[in-house]
Amino acid sequence: MKKLNLLFLFSAMILFSLSSCGDDLAKKAGSSMTGSINLEETRGAQKFSIAGDAVSIPAENMIILKAKDKQNEEAVTGIMRSLAKAENEAQKLDVKMTVAEGPINDIFAFSLESTTEENLTFEMYDEEGFELAANNNIEVTEGKNYKAIKVSSLKEGTYYFKLKNQAGAELNQMFSIERE
Numbered sequence: 001m002k003k004l005n006l007l008f009l010f011s012a013m014i015l016f017s018l019s020s021c022g023d024d025l026a027k028k029a030g031s032s033m034t035g036s037i038n039l040e041e042t043r044g045a046q047k048f049s050i051a052g053d054a055v056s057i058p059a060e061n062m063i064i065l066k067a068k069d070k071q072n073e074e075a076v077t078g079i080m081r082s083l084a085k086a087e088n089e090a091q092k093l094d095v096k097m098t099v100a101e102g103p104i105n106d107i108f109a110f111s112l113e114s115t116t117e118e119n120l121t122f123e124m125y126d127e128e129g130f131e132l133a134a135n136n137n138i139e140v141t142e143g144k145n146y147k148a149i150k151v152s153s154l155k156e157g158t159y160y161f162k163l164k165n166q167a168g169a170e171l172n173q174m175f176s177i178e179r180e
Contacts, residue, residue, distance in 0.1 A: 046148060048109035051098045055146045057109055062148040063122065063136055093163055093171035095120070095140065103177055106152035110173075112138070112145045112163075120163045124149075127158040138163070151177055 045056040096113040112120075118140055124133040132154070138147060154177055161173040 046105070046107055046109070048100055048104060048107075048146075048148070050100050050109055050111050050146065053111070053144070055109070055111070057146050057148045061146065062107065062150055063133065063138075091167070091169040093120075093165060093169040095163065095171055097161070097163070097171060097173050099173065099175050102175075103151050103179075106150060107148050108151050108175065108177070109146065109148045110161075112140050112147065114140045114142060114145065117141050118165050120165055123162040123164075125160045125162070126154075127160075132159070 100109040122136040164170045
């Protein structure tokens, strides 16, 4: 019986030590975003070229995407048609969007040029119309605003941005992810 108790205690100590020895950099850094940002990749600013402008985008201006499960196909029927139609019918957002040629290190950079300050809502869809990101707020100041989206969890393909303001004005933009 004594051997059994010792064996149990020894096993419990091994399990405890294994579970507490993880190398979680985000926890060590005191981050509240544990698991959503790789600190080694986003610790400093990332450098991009957008329409000839060499820009540096800090980590706080990056949107981290994770693909959702595609379970509810009925709910998204016709979303692509709605996106295309919305561009023509809706009031157009007075923001100029310029996108980089493609993702660099799985980060897609873009600029938003505005004549006013406003908060925009960002949504993103895949080519089949499934929503990947919704209700993300982007603060835009007067002039050029550089933002980035981490797309490492997304497959190659065509994706659609939808930006809108509180008045309902919209801007739709398409981009592709192609990896070598």
